[in-house]
Amino acid sequence: MLATDFMAFHEASRRNGIILSFGGDLSENVLFSLGEVLKLRMQQGATDAAVSKRVFSVFVEQAQNIIRYSADKLVPPGSPAGGLVSAGLIVVGVEGGRFFVACGNEVPGEHVTGLRARLDHIAGLSGDELRKYYRERLRQPADEGSLGGSIGLIEIARRASAPVEYDFQARGDDRCFFCLKAFI
């Protein structure tokens, strides 16, 4: 049973073009190591250097979003940014000849409205508008509660070749499951 189940899981991953998938507690060290093997995998696959850089960039921004903003934290908030450990999922794969990077994590219910509004805004912008918006945000102080530049989502959208897809699933408690998928 064990092998059957695991092989089914493994083969389903392969069928779906997945080259990297991680679920569980994510730290900066885990991010770094996953990033290293992702780079290696893309090098071996002779991926175009510019595409590799974009995939890597989206991977880093998504992984850091999980580490910083997942509601499911092993190391509690208030720890230095470099020491946070938070649960989530991150998947990199190839679908229809294009790379994608997708992530999922729990977010506090009260963050959903704000996060959705930011994503709705970003998803509606053209490439030039995204570039302009990124520059504007770069000059402004970070949002309250943000540990990074508040510009990670814009960076993801800029590196994506199509509008980012996102979704929220209510869990029936004070948290919501948030997903984001970007095609490169």
Next chain:
Amino acid sequence: MDRIQIPATSRSPLVDFDFAAGHLLLRGESYPEDAAAFYGPLLRSLRAYLEDGATPLTFDVALSYFNSSSAKALMNLFMPLEDAAQEGRPVTIRWLYAEGDDTIAEAGEDFAADFSHARFEMVQETAA
């Protein structure tokens, strides 16, 4: 102001802030575990240095990759430099990028648009 020299790691750039020589350098990749912790001390030293004198300053930025938190930190380093230039200090930022690296070249153009007093030069480096 003491010179700041930090060797590169696989995720943070080489830092050489030689204040006495008027030359600052960042080279490598930048996605440190905690960008604020990495760049905060550099920003504080730069600000302290800029308080006195008007020695010409050149800042070479040669990053092959940086995450969004590092972009924010770079902007925080650039803003006091533009202010110093406005007050009369000659400041040159040289944005070094590898030939063919459109992402980094475009990022340089984005930063360049924010300077009107400091000189911002785009410098293409050919592969060794």
